[in-house]
Each structure stands twice: as C-alpha cells, then as structure tokens.
Amino acid sequence: MPRRLLFVDDEPAIRITLKTILVNHGFEVTTAATVAEGLQKITSEKFDVLISDLNIGNPGDGLTVVSAMRRTQPEAVTMILTGYPAFETALEAIRQQVDDYIVKPANIPTLVSAIESRLLTPPSQRQFPPPKRVAMVLQENIDRITELWLNEIAAKHELAHLPISREKRIEFLHAILGDVIRAAQTYSGEEPSAPGDATTSRIFRRNLEQYTPSLMLAEFCLLRRVIAQVVQENLLAVNLSYVVPDLARVNESLDDQAEAALAEFSATADPAT
Secondary structure (H helix, E strand, O other), rough: OOEEEEEOOHHHHHHHHHHHHHHOOOOEEEEEEEEEHHHHHHHOOOOOEEEOOOOOOOOOHHHHHHHHHHHOOOOOOOEEEOOOOHHHHHHHHHHOOOOOOEEEEOOOHHHHHHHHHHHOOHHOOOOOOOOOHHHHHHOOOHHHHHHHHHHHHHHHHHHHOOOOOOHHHHHHHHHHHHHHHHHHOOOOOOOOOOOHHHHHHHOOOOOOOOOHHHHHHHHHHHHHHHHHHHHOOOOOEEOOOOOOHHHHHHHHHHHHHHHHHHHHHHHHHHHOO
16 A cells, blocks of 8 residues: 655756656655645545645744644645755754655655655654754753844844944843743743843843834834744644744743843933933
C-alpha cells in the first residue's frame, strides 16, 4: 500500500515537479498551495508524511502546518523545506521540532532516503520536547531578541543617530523585556504583574532631549515586531493552546510601558506640569 504524503508549497512549479518525482518513488501525493488548504487536508485526511515549505505566502507559515500535523496526526513524519540554510537560529529550532529538514533545491535521492529512514522509526521514538509558553521562549531567546532589535534600530536613521550607547540601549531593552516576560508568565486566574516603579523610573530617566514621542513609540513598535518574529521562529516549540492569550499579555505590557515612556517624556519636557 503506498504511503500517503501531503506536500504544501505555494510555488506551482515545485508542487507539480516534486509530486511527480515522489509518485514515481511509490508515494501517494496530495498537494496544497496555502496554509488554509494544508490545514483542511490535515483535518480531513490521513497521511504518513508531511513535507511543507517553510515560507508559504508569509515567512514561517510552514511551521503552522507542521504544528497542526503534530497535534492531529502525531505519528506522521514531518519535514520542512527551507531555502535559507544560513539561518542557523531558525534551523536549530526546526531541527529540534520536526523529523528532518531539507534545503532547497532538494536533492531527490537525499529527500527520498530521509523520508524512508524516518518512516522506519516508530512514532514512539520520534518524541519532541514538551511545548513551551511564550514567556519561556522569550526568556530563552533574549540574546536573539537583542540582536534583532539592535539591527532594527541601526536600520532606522532617526533612532540610530540618537546619542545613546549600545550598552544603554541593551540595558533599556532588557528592562523592558523583564516586564514583558513577567506579564507573559501571568496565567489564567492570576493577577497581572505590574511593572515595578523603580524599574520604570530607571528605564526612562535617561537622555531624552533629542527624543520625540514618535521616536519613543517607534522603539516599542520595533520591539513588538521583533518579539513576533522570535515567536514565529520558535512556533514549533510553543504551546499553541496558550499562544493567543500569552501574546495578548505581551502586547498589553508593551502598551503599558509605551504609555509610561510617553508620560515620563512629557514630565521631563514640561517639569511644571
């Protein structure tokens, strides 16, 4: 009986070519062009193997498909196709959470051999780490968040040219992240953790002369984007049952801290008020 394989990729030529090749190697292949189509196939049909492109329409979309397959059909072999072999941070997360990954353009003998090898491994031996809450993912990736945020700052001329040292920027970021992580650790039934007054004062009592409200908000917007990217990179490791409320608390914390930053800025700009 042929092994059933679901292949998800948004490029028509790749879907057609790889499907033909895999069929010739004895697989019964179903294709999907979008995340939604892939999810529909996963919930309505049974598969032995999933191969998904890492980026389907949007960067990292393939992780959503893999997560759905892992939850719905945990015995299936899951593999990711990626065109970015140099992205070591993302590849390490993928390596830990899927059975294998293949770098584009796929070497067909290597791909088929990898599938066959994984199919011979009993599902009970293909165990993945337990899913993590967003707070843990952020805590484990502080260095990655720092790197991405500093790169974003450097790319934004107005922020990059403010007279703030790299060390002060990192101190500011880590203080903000501390409150964000504490907020994300507030689970159902618990009172939200409020940022400490001393922390808030220490963060915002800095050289504000050349700041504007829009630049302060820009810093928070960049951080929000970086946090979303890091969560996306680690989506396979995240407990998807809690990702929405966890991210809501993250965003609430960032909003609260942005408001505190603006209040501090206003007080500094107009001491008489």
